[in-house]
Amino acid sequence: MSLLSIIAPCYNEEESIFIFYEEFLKIYEDSIYPYDNNMQYELIFIDDGSEDNTLDEIKSLAEKNENIKYVSFSRNFGKESALYAGLKHSSGDYVVVMDVDLQDPPSLLFDMVKIIEEEDYDCVASRRVSRKGEPVIRSFFARMFYKLINLTSKLDLVDGARDFRLMKRSVVDAILELSEYNRFSKGIFNWVGFKTKWLEYENIERVKGETSWSFWSLFIYSIEGIVSFTTLPLSISTFLGILFSFIAFIGIIYIIITTLLYGNPVSGWPSTICIILLIGGVQLFSIGILGQYLGKTYIESKKRPIYLTRESNFEFKK
Numbered sequence: 001m002s003l004l005s006i007i008a009p010c011y012n013e014e015e016s017i018f019i020f021y022e023e024f025l026k027i028y029e030d031s032i033y034p035y036d037n038n039m040q041y042e043l044i045f046i047d048d049g050s051e052d053n054t055l056d057e058i059k060s061l062a063e064k065n066e067n068i069k070y071v072s073f074s075r076n077f078g079k080e081s082a083l084y085a086g087l088k089h090s091s092g093d094y095v096v097v098m099d100v101d102l103q104d105p106p107s108l109l110f111d112m113v114k115i116i117e118e119e120d121y122d123c124v125a126s127r128r129v130s131r132k133g134e135p136v137i138r139s140f141f142a143r144m145f146y147k148l149i150n151l152t153s154k155l156d157l158v159d160g161a162r163d164f165r166l167m168k169r170s171v172v173d174a175i176l177e178l179s180e181y182n183r184f185s186k187g188i189f190n191w192v193g194f195k196t197k198w199l200e201y202e203n204i205e206r207v208k209g210e211t212s213w214s215f216w217s218l219f220i221y222s223i224e225g226i227v228s229f230t231t232l233p234l235s236i237s238t239f240l241g242i243l244f245s246f247i248a249f250i251g252i253i254y255i256i257i258t259t260l261l262y263g264n265p266v267s268g269w270p271s272t273i274c275i276i277l278l279i280g281g282v283q284l285f286s287i288g289i290l291g292q293y294l295g296k297t298y299i300e301s302k303k304r305p306i307y308l309t310r311e312s313n314f315e316f317k318k
């Protein structure tokens with residue numbers, strides 16, 4: 001007997017929950033169960049502090065089907081926290097993380113199960129090969145972000161990688177060992193390693209509702225990712241500091257020599273202002289970088305819980 005845990009984070013998804021459930025059940029009953037009738041499932045919904053009827057929808061499903069579990073947060077903690085809570089509560093030999101808006105095609109689920117059972121992989125992940133239906137500017141910045149984070153950190157993130165993936169228990173346990181507060185899951189998945197197979201698919205637009213990511217929230221998230229996985233920006237500001245000190249040193253020698261040779265005519269006010277502005281800018285920028293890391297360290301040092309549960313149908317509390 002083996003158990004497949006499906007983790008679905010939901011935030012204001014009242015319209016999608018039921019459609020998602022039906023789609024999942026179809027795949028399970030038509031493909032997964034006939035393929036391996038020793039495989040049971042548990043469907044874990046994480047209600048991330050939704051303000052609509054998401055929780056009621058989940059509860060009514062849970063009444064009908066005892067394989068449905070849920071955890072409801074005391075407020076909106078964000079998808080990363082929801083994923084962590086889901087992984088923590090899951091007890092499956094295989095664990096799948098997927099969105100409820102059907103942007104992660106449930107049809108891939110069966111392929112994932114087959115690959116993990118038949119081939120020597122620990123993880124089957126998915127990536128979308130197109131960004132159809134997404135604003136051009138957002139796609140552009142997303143690409144830049146992947147280039148930047150791969151260049152500056154030891155991570156090797158795949159452009160278009162989704163959180164939608166199936167993992168063996170060993171991978172989940174490894175992920176849970178990283179109990180940091182600032183969670184950048186794409187980086188964490190990559191950081192833990194393990195043998196991963198990538199499945200590709202075309203982008204699909206969400207069934208109902210709207211994405212909860214604005215351009216600004218994605219921007220903040222990308223900084224979080226970079227700060228979480230590389231300290232290179234700190235080295236860059238050190239490097240700039242050394243470079244400017246060196247230039248200043250050469251400049252001082254130059255001024256001393258020209259003053260001794262030609263006297264001291266007063267000129268060069270505009271260039272002085274430009275240099276002051278430039279160096280002031282670089283200093284503020286460097287302090288800003290320092291602040292980013294210090295801020296994250298401050299938050300981490302408080303060791304606050306990653307999520308708080310308001311309600312759940314798990315017998316044990318995690």
Ligand code: UDP
Pocket residue numbers: 008009010011012013048076077078079082098099100101103206210211212213
């Ligand atoms: N989500 C969540 N908490 C949040 C925001 C989103 O649990 O604060 C869930 C959401 O319900 C969905 C998944 O995370 O199941 C992905 O969210 P969304 O579709 O908004 O992101 P996108 O697909 O545009 O990246």
Ligand code: MG
Pocket residue numbers: 099101103206211
């Ligand atoms: Mg989505």
